[in-house]
Amino acid sequence: MTGNKDHGADEALYVKSVVDASPQPGDSVADLASAALASHMDALNRLSGVGSDTANVARIYDYYLGGKDNFEVDRTVAEEVLAKNPDVRDSALANREFLGRVVHYLVSEAGVRQFIDLGSGLPTQENVHQVAQAAAADARIVYVDNDPVVLTHARAMLATNQNTLAVGADLRDPWKIVHEVRALIDFTQPIAVLAFAVLHFLSDEQAYGVVNTLVGACPPGSYLAVSHVLDTAEAQTGRAIYARRSANAGLVLRSPAEIGEFFAGLELVHPELERSPGNAPELVHLSQWRNEEDSTVVRDRFMLCGVARKLEP
Ligand SMILES: C[S@@+](CC[C@H](N)C(=O)[O-])C[C@H]1O[C@@H](n2cnc3c(N)ncnc32)[C@H](O)[C@@H]1O
Incomplete structure (x- = not known):
């Protein structure tokens, strides 16, 4: 977490990630989906102020609940916990x-x-x-x-x-x-x-x-x-x-x-x-x-x- 950082510029990037996901002529559905996901997660990553190498308790919990707003590092921690305690x-x-x-x-x-x-x-x-x-x-x-x-x-x-x-x-x-x-x-x-x-x-x-x-x-x-x-x-x-x-x-x-x-x-x-x-x-x-x-x-x-x-x- 970055404490008092002003997130305005990063919020703009997040919005841009949604706009950038608009389809272009010739894009396949798979290309679009993968580009949109990469762009979205990159923007979320910047917004969170932490690298995708840092597990985050909000996103780990999102993964437990079956949500999609999480990174691989969060899923790794969550899966390790679930392997020990599936409940x-x-x-x-x-x-x-x-x-x-x-x-x-x-x-x-x-x-x-x-x-x-x-x-x-x-x-x-x-x-x-x-x-x-x-x-x-x-x-x-x-x-x-x-x-x-x-x-x-x-x-x-x-x-x-x-x-x-x-x-x-x-x-x-x-x-x-x-x-x-x-x-x-x-x-x-x-x-x-x-x-x-x-x-x-x-x-x-x-x-x-x-x-x-x-x-x-x-x-x-x-x-x-x-x-x-x-x-x-x-x-x-x-x-x-x-x-x-x-x-x-x-x-x-x-x-x-x-x-x-x-x-x-x-x-x-x-x-x-x-x-x-x-x-x-x-x-x-x-x-x-x-x-x-x-x-x-x-x-x-x-x-x-x-x-x-x-x-x-
Ligand atoms: C496990 S989630 C719980 C979410 C929700 N309250 C629920 O029960 O479904 C914990 C949340 O607390 C937030 N959190 C943890 N420490 C915090 C702090 N010191 N100040 C504000 N929020 C915090 C996290 O960012 C995360 O979103």
Whole structure:
């Protein structure tokens, strides 16, 4: 990553790559496809500010999800992880399904209309604004990520949507986020802070810092939703692969108690749809959170999640 680099010139190159892909007389379909892909990936590569020899966590995750916005270096790392833990792909898919259920719950049942999605990732199917605005057209969503490729894709996707914004900011600078999201977010009204599959890329100080700052700035009636990789032997193997392959962010694995700390002082939403008497709300695996499918079948073993409400002081 290149920190404060101005990406304007590279964004222009990205746009040019799309224009350059226009067919010319005599081009075969295969020529066109290969030229377009090479040009597109080259422009994305420049935009990302990293060489294609650096694996990138947004693109590795895109590969787990079956996306196409990734390079060979990302696929190599992802395949190495999948060879050791094939279930990682199920966890990534379960994470997106969890995201969909949470956003739908927050709009339809909790009445939330404002979302800040921290570490939003490359756009995929059923992004937060699509789920939220399908349930309430006036829902406002700010995506936050520090990856220029993620931001370029997000801005292209959101160009015609007045109720969305993509902000380039690092979660290690939470006050910048509070400042920048004000363009769309009203801090006097309930807000949902979403941190899906991102806090495990931050140290304790950074991860608890960004959550406490953001939730602290939100009014009572706001929500925090988190999904986080658990500290297991399998995840330690994945962390070692990311570190050995010098991915652009390392994994910080946490225990259930440490993940629970993100919700300190908040009231957990009960994860069971049909509450068993006497069962206190707790953190659960992704597929167990308010899922109409049989929640005793845990498809994902690598992550824990929770959703909680900020109470009146
Ligand atoms: C694994 S993806 C998760 C995407 C999405 N939240 C989801 O759950 O499907 C993690 C995202 O967090 C972003 N990210 C990692 N560290 C970050 C940081 N310090 N500041 C902002 N974004 C960060 C990455 O660029 C990537 O897009």
